[in-house]
Amino acid sequence: MRNHDWTIDQNWQAYTPEQHQVWKTLYERQTKLLPGRACDEFVAGMRELPIAADRIPNFEELSEVLMRHTGWQVVAVPGLVPDEVFFEHLANRRFPSGQFIRGAHQLDYLQEPDVFHDVFGHVPLLMHPVIADYIQAYGAGGMRAKELGVLDLLARVYWYTVEFGLVEQRDGLRLYGAGIVSSYTESIFALDDSSPNRVRFDLERVMRTRYRIDDFQETYFVIRNLEELLSLAHTDFAPLYDRVQGQSELEPGMILPQDSVLSRGTSHYHHPTLRKNNGRLV
Template identity: 65%
Template sequence: MTNAVVAHREPSTRADFTIDQGWESYTGEEHAIWRTLFERQEKILVGRACDEFMAGLIGLGVAAHGIPDFRRLNDVLMKATGWQIVAVPGLVPDDIFFEHLANRRFPSTCFIRTRAQLDYLQEPDIFHDIYGHVPLLMNPVFADYMAAYGRGGVKALRLGALHNLARLYWYTVEFGLIATPAGMRIYGSGILSSKGESIFSLDDPAPNRIAFDLLRVMQTKYRIDDYQETYFVIDSFEQLFEATRPDFAPYYRELAQRTDLVPGTVLPSDRVLHRGQGRP
């Protein structure tokens, strides 16, 4: 998934759509909302989140006490994998988004949801971006995958294939699962930052869980208004990174000849890890 294009830049926004986080301006209530979100995910994700995410969370020092200061996180992140967090006012144009990723800069929003939005928010907030995304940027292989995705995004824009590449982001970075010796685990940020989907993605019999295949993923549409009907499961982050190494131009040409698949589709060629029952 990529960020939707915004209509204009605010006067305080730089040419690359970055702003100052303004950490000192967060209120006590905003820090309290972070604590509420953090503490409930902390309980749910034990035995559900992949080890790499949990290690990244600890390594970064992201904790329940309040909204993190990007300056402190960047000191740690830069030393670990050469990444930086840059603050943005909200969704940014696709070309700007990809340019940041390609240069190992992760654009994060600064605002935090209200208490009325604890369980659902249409637009990503700081909890989704920092808690959900950034810990895995401490992992060298996943960090390289994200940079490769950014470079691929710049090319996809030029080739008119953004819709295909957006599906790869959606089904990996946002809603990906990984097979481990201990069982299936979560690595997608959209799941990791969601109380309901953290449980649904692994425990509910409704969704399909299908082994990752690059072209299959990029052929599959997604919905943004409900839990996923299909999750794609990688074997390792190395597998994911290797899948992004080839030139995607031939893939885009092949995909142009294929019919898009609706999210709940199961093909005879799929390696199905769990055949879902569908939602009532």
């Protein structure tokens, strides 16, 4: 039964052996792949949480540990929830997670985020105080953006950070976005493939940039460290919205002259008919 805030009972005891096996398959595949790819903070969070291969995590157990560290908890929802519900939860340090898990035939792509994406992908970084504060601030900012009619602009910030962000470490670029760390194929594509652009994060630039919801990203935005996100949590977005609304939107794979480009992609994955000519795509 759904509550007024869209939460439901996780009903953990109802998961079948087959569903736990899907979790195990996904978990083992990702944990073998992510060393040297996921950022240090993600690895640390995973190590400290009651998340293991043998069973789908229990949200009450997760919340008990999260509450002690950063004041967050995980609440079960039946799937995607309305924007205002999502923001209200985040603003109050409640992370809404899908309670269901994908089928064994859907290991590599799922339209709606399930318990593996939400828990494996998002929850470990909620153990980090900077991400914990950033996500809460995003929830509060989301409610304001909805009132102002500019939610699409703020959604791009979430997409290119929390879901599909890259971060620099001393030993190279690493993954921190949940949409990447929970995806076997995109974990490889985002760091190893020559197709996507990797561009230094710039807030207004990101707010202008569209994104792909059903395929790999054409551009990944890179922050210098997770602490860089903390400045966003204290940013007054109102004047930014005014400036960005007066500018043209950018396609996902565009590179601007003023961009700080860490690596310019070939775009061969998304635009296979393009060819290189004197260093430029034509």
